[in-house]
Amino acid sequence: MDIQLTINDISLTVPEGMSILDAARTINIDIPTLCYLNLHEMRMNNHIASCRVCVVEVEGRRNLAPSCSTPVFSGMVVKTDTLRAIQSRRTMVELLLSDHPKSCLTCAKNLDCDLQALAADLGVRNISYEGEESKFEIDKSSLAIIRDPNKCIRCRRCETMCNDVQTVGVYSAVGRGFETVVKTAFDLPLHETSCTFCGQCVAVCPTGALMELDQVDKVWKALNDPTRYVIVETAPAVRVALGEGFGLEPGTIVTGKMVAALRRLGFDRIFDTEFGADVTIIEEATELIHRIEHGGRLPILTSCCPAWVKFFEHQFPDLLDIPSTCKSPHEMLGVLSKSYYAETYGIDPQKITVVSIMPCIAKKYEAARPELGQDPVTPDVDIVITTRELSRMIREAGIHFDLLKEEEFDHPLGESTGAAVVFGTTGGVIEAALRTAYEWLTGQPLENVEFEPLRGMDGIKEAVIPIGEREFRIAVTHGLGNARTILEKIQSGESHYDAIEIMACPGGCIGGGGQPYHHGNLEILQARASAIYKEDRSKTLRKSHENPAVLKLYKDFIGKPYGEKAHQLLHTSFTQRRKI
Amino acid sequence: MCNNPLLKDPYQLLDNYIDNLPYKKENLIVILHHAQQLFGYLPDKVQWHIAQKLDIPSAKVYGVVSFYSFFTMKPRGQHVANVCMGTACFVRGSEKLQQEIENQLGIKTGQTTSDNSFSLDSVRCIGACGLAPVMTVDGKVHGRLESTEDINQVLDKYRTEARD
Numbered sequence: 001m002d003i004q005l006t007i008n009d010i011s012l013t014v015p016e017g018m019s020i021l022d023a024a025r026t027i028n029i030d031i032p033t034l035c036y037l038n039l040h041e042m043r044m045n046n047h048i049a050s051c052r053v054c055v056v057e058v059e060g061r062r063n064l065a066p067s068c069s070t071p072v073f074s075g076m077v078v079k080t081d082t083l084r085a086i087q088s089r090r091t092m093v094e095l096l097l098s099d100h101p102k103s104c105l106t107c108a109k110n111l112d113c114d115l116q117a118l119a120a121d122l123g124v125r126n127i128s129y130e131g132e133e134s135k136f137e138i139d140k141s142s143l144a145i146i147r148d149p150n151k152c153i154r155c156r157r158c159e160t161m162c163n164d165v166q167t168v169g170v171y172s173a174v175g176r177g178f179e180t181v182v183k184t185a186f187d188l189p190l191h192e193t194s195c196t197f198c199g200q201c202v203a204v205c206p207t208g209a210l211m212e213l214d215q216v217d218k219v220w221k222a223l224n225d226p227t228r229y230v231i232v233e234t235a236p237a238v239r240v241a242l243g244e245g246f247g248l249e250p251g252t253i254v255t256g257k258m259v260a261a262l263r264r265l266g267f268d269r270i271f272d273t274e275f276g277a278d279v280t281i282i283e284e285a286t287e288l289i290h291r292i293e294h295g296g297r298l299p300i301l302t303s304c305c306p307a308w309v310k311f312f313e314h315q316f317p318d319l320l321d322i323p324s325t326c327k328s329p330h331e332m333l334g335v336l337s338k339s340y341y342a343e344t345y346g347i348d349p350q351k352i353t354v355v356s357i358m359p360c361i362a363k364k365y366e367a368a369r370p371e372l373g374q375d376p377v378t379p380d381v382d383i384v385i386t387t388r389e390l391s392r393m394i395r396e397a398g399i400h401f402d403l404l405k406e407e408e409f410d411h412p413l414g415e416s417t418g419a420a421v422v423f424g425t426t427g428g429v430i431e432a433a434l435r436t437a438y439e440w441l442t443g444q445p446l447e448n449v450e451f452e453p454l455r456g457m458d459g460i461k462e463a464v465i466p467i468g469e470r471e472f473r474i475a476v477t478h479g480l481g482n483a484r485t486i487l488e489k490i491q492s493g494e495s496h497y498d499a500i501e502i503m504a505c506p507g508g509c510i511g512g513g514g515q516p517y518h519h520g521n522l523e524i525l526q527a528r529a530s531a532i533y534k535e536d537r538s539k540t541l542r543k544s545h546e547n548p549a550v551l552k553l554y555k556d557f558i559g560k561p562y563g564e565k566a567h568q569l570l571h572t573s574f575t576q577r578r579k580i
Numbered sequence: 581m582c583n584n585p586l587l588k589d590p591y592q593l594l595d596n597y598i599d600n601l602p603y604k605k606e607n608l609i610v611i612l613h614h615a616q617q618l619f620g621y622l623p624d625k626v627q628w629h630i631a632q633k634l635d636i637p638s639a640k641v642y643g644v645v646s647f648y649s650f651f652t653m654k655p656r657g658q659h660v661a662n663v664c665m666g667t668a669c670f671v672r673g674s675e676k677l678q679q680e681i682e683n684q685l686g687i688k689t690g691q692t693t694s695d696n697s698f699s700l701d702s703v704r705c706i707g708a709c710g711l712a713p714v715m716t717v718d719g720k721v722h723g724r725l726e727s728t729e730d731i732n733q734v735l736d737k738y739r740t741e742a743r744d
Contacts, residue, residue: 169640173647185641
């Protein structure tokens with residue numbers, strides 16, 4: 001039912017139950033917010049009204065109303081811009097700032113901070129309140145996420161994201177009153193919890209309370225050490241988001257400029273994680289066919305996403321044998337750099353440093369997993385930095401990114417197909433696998449390589465794909481809450497699938513925790529996904545098993561896919577972990 | 581701790597209690613109260629056990645326990661004294677009462693004596709304003725505690741019990 005109200009003397013009709021904030025937005029009146037975050041498509045709506053920044057005056061109401069969580073009613077008269085409302089907002093921000101470190105200049109979130117932007121917008125020029133300041137220890141325990149509760153403003157977006165969307169539930173508001181802060185269970189260091197390091201909490205944190213572990217300096221050191229041979233690889237999702245860090249439109253494809261920038265930064269070789277993705281498909285498709293032919297357990301689950309891997313290790317230990325044993329593409333590229341490439345070009349693998357540029361925070365943790373290396377001192381990948389960290393490095397080096405001429409990846413580990421590009425978005429890994437599995441199983445060329453039902457932002461996508469005489473039941477999910485739904489259906493026997501793709505981050509890697517901040521605008525994710533498919537269409541080769549450099553790798557070095565050497569280098573194992 | 585020798589495994593008792601509840605996740609606070617009765621307090625291990633049993637995140641349990649002052653994560657003394665700091669008691673001098681008890685027991689509010697005989701906490705109004713200032717010991721209300729003498733009398737009673 002629709003009701004009528006007025007906001008700032010403008011009469012409007014909106015559905016009953018809508019918040020004042022949303023109603024005001026329908027007539028282009030923006031009320032400032034801070035804790036509020038509505039990511040409808042991800043099924044996240046944080047409207048706990050803890051910050052009181054969005055307050056407005058409602059006629060007949062004594063106190064001010066938080067517009068994010070106050071529903072409209074018929075005949076309501078709202079004023080959003082009165083002196084009282086404006087001063088209250090400013091006071092709220094001043095109070096928040098009175099218990100917030102004044103270290104904006106050195107904060108990793110400087111110029112990307114919602115609190116900072118709000119203080120600027122509201123004209124906060126001095127902080128009239130001097131009082132107690134919270135003092136908490138900074139949690140540097142994990143290899144991926146740094147928690148600085150001193151910068152926490154108790155908006156609880158991270159908690160809502162972790163509980164409602166990811167269903168991991170690492171965070172909770174702990175304590176009461178002024179002492180309240182968002183913490184882990186029993187104040188455990190993050191690395192001792194069930195945290196998957198997906199980094200979606202970082203993606204929605206309005207301040208610098210949650211940040212990725214900054215590893216830029218480690219990269220600078222490697223680049224400046226003449227004894228190191230530094231190889232860099234870039235994930236598919238990076239090239240459709242990096243431009244945002246330099247003011248380019250979301251969805252701008254900057255592959256060539258990115259390669260040029262990396263060459264300017266001084267990397268010895270610039271390889272493409274997409275080569276690793278093509279290898280992943282060869283291995284995963286072979287593994288799937290092997291399971292079908294030998295009566296192995298189905299469905300096969302993709303294992304490219306390290307946050308998803310850690311999720312099932314904690315939450316579904318009884319399903320530990322169904323994910324593919326394939327390492328993730330960047331790990332494959334890392335190990336191939338230190339074996340195949342090193343051997344072919346006569347480079348001492350001990351002298352090679354592999355740096356991965358990832359849209360992901362969990363990859364930092366993944367790279368440090370002890371089983372992902374040939375020996376304890378030779379990890380497959382040495383350093384992982386995020387898209388955000390790379391854009392900072394480029395700025396630090398004084399490179400005019402937008403003026404760079406496009407350049408090409410180095411051979412041979414820089415060659416890739418369209419199948420590898422689509423790895424960067426939800427549905428892509430399965431689509432890439434199907435392009436290869438179809439041709440291998442039927443012996444027929446696949447004419448239309450685009451699998452529309454597997455694309456798009458729906459949380460759970462299902463399709464039945466006929467391949468030869470067999471029908472393949474496929475599911476695609478993104479967001480760990482959706483993954484949980486699917487896995488519970490498998491456990492209960494309610495659903496049967498042959499293959500499932502799971503990516504921890506909503507939207508897939510394009511929405512990764514290490515990407516430029518979307519600040520709540522999910523159209524940015526759509527634009528990145530479209531760019532991924534555009535990049536795929538621009539490739540001559542769109543099936544992984546057609547990548548000539550990959551075929552040469554198998555012929556000269558690996559031998560049979562899913563064979564002995566492949567197992568030694570390209571496959572891994574999983575560990576049961578405690579659920580906290 | 582529970583003194584009943586029949587109740588060997590408090591975890592088993594807690595599980596039985598939870599199993600018999602019609603709603604489980606919805607009854608977290610009730611379950612925590614019961615667990616505190618069984619264990620005397622709510623250490624991490626008990627909170628974790630409840631989280632696993634209810635299939636909810638441990639952080640959520642911890643958040644709830646840390647919010648309510650009736651829940652304690654530290655072992656408590658044999659007797660638990662709570663001084664009322666509600667408005668009526670406060671204006672009738674409960675702050676002095678609190679200080680006096682702190683002096684007598686040699687601990688601060690929120691602590692437990694080294695011999696484990698007393699824990700001291702504060703509560704907001706318990707609804708006995710006519711008797712202000714009041715404190716409860718093990719749930720029993722003691723009112724009009726205005727002089728050192730009054731306080732001594734009450735504490736002595738429990739001190740004797742503790743020795744027995």
